[in-house]
Amino acid sequence: MAARKSSKPTVSADMPIVVLAGRDDYLVPHWTRRLFDALEAKHGEIERFDFDGERTTPADVLDELRSLGLLQPHKLVVVDKADAFLAASKGDRNNARALFEKYAQSPVAESTLLLRAATWRKGKLDKAIEAVGGAIIKIEPLAEADTLRWIHARTEKEHE
Numbered sequence: 001m002a003a004r005k006s007s008k009p010t011v012s013a014d015m016p017i018v019v020l021a022g023r024d025d026y027l028v029p030h031w032t033r034r035l036f037d038a039l040e041a042k043h044g045e046i047e048r049f050d051f052d053g054e055r056t057t058p059a060d061v062l063d064e065l066r067s068l069g070l071l072q073p074h075k076l077v078v079v080d081k082a083d084a085f086l087a088a089s090k091g092d093r094n095n096a097r098a099l100f101e102k103y104a105q106s107p108v109a110e111s112t113l114l115l116r117a118a119t120w121r122k123g124k125l126d127k128a129i130e131a132v133g134g135a136i137i138k139i140e141p142l143a144e145a146d147t148l149r150w151i152h153a154r155t156e157k158e159h160e
Helices: 028-042 058-066 081-087 098-103 125-132 145-160
Strands: 019-022 046-052 074-078 111-117 135-138
Touching: 019 028, 028 046, 028 074, 028 111, 058 074, 058 098, 058 111, 081 098, 081 111, 098 125, 111 125, 111 135, 125 135
Parallel strands: 019 111, 019 135, 046 074, 074 111
Antiparallel strands: none
16 A cells, blocks of 8 residues: 555545654644544544653554553554654664664554654655555645635634
């Protein structure tokens, strides 16, 4: 399954890995909520686990992704500061980027991995994410005119 290539980014419950790359304080939580809502619509109640990429280890995140939930059929594992997280341990046997490139080749069906990063460097991980139907969404701050159009369209859609 190939990643969706369109001018309009999208997320769905069928995506095992999603990357949100950008610093917008409104749009990053907005896209996170859209993914959570899609997962909830498909799977019912969702367990969510949040990790700080500067403080956690790859083993902690991988363990959470691979462990089965007790009550909920699906879980969302969120790694904030994923750029710092994936850059950690370079040259080490436990290189985070290499471990997640391997994970992306065969992600766990009962978990969705959401990597949120201020910056994103294209590499092998992107290809692995795209190969399993995941998404890499670049979040760019909108220009003032685009922001006004977006707010107007969003208000009509959300509040009729």
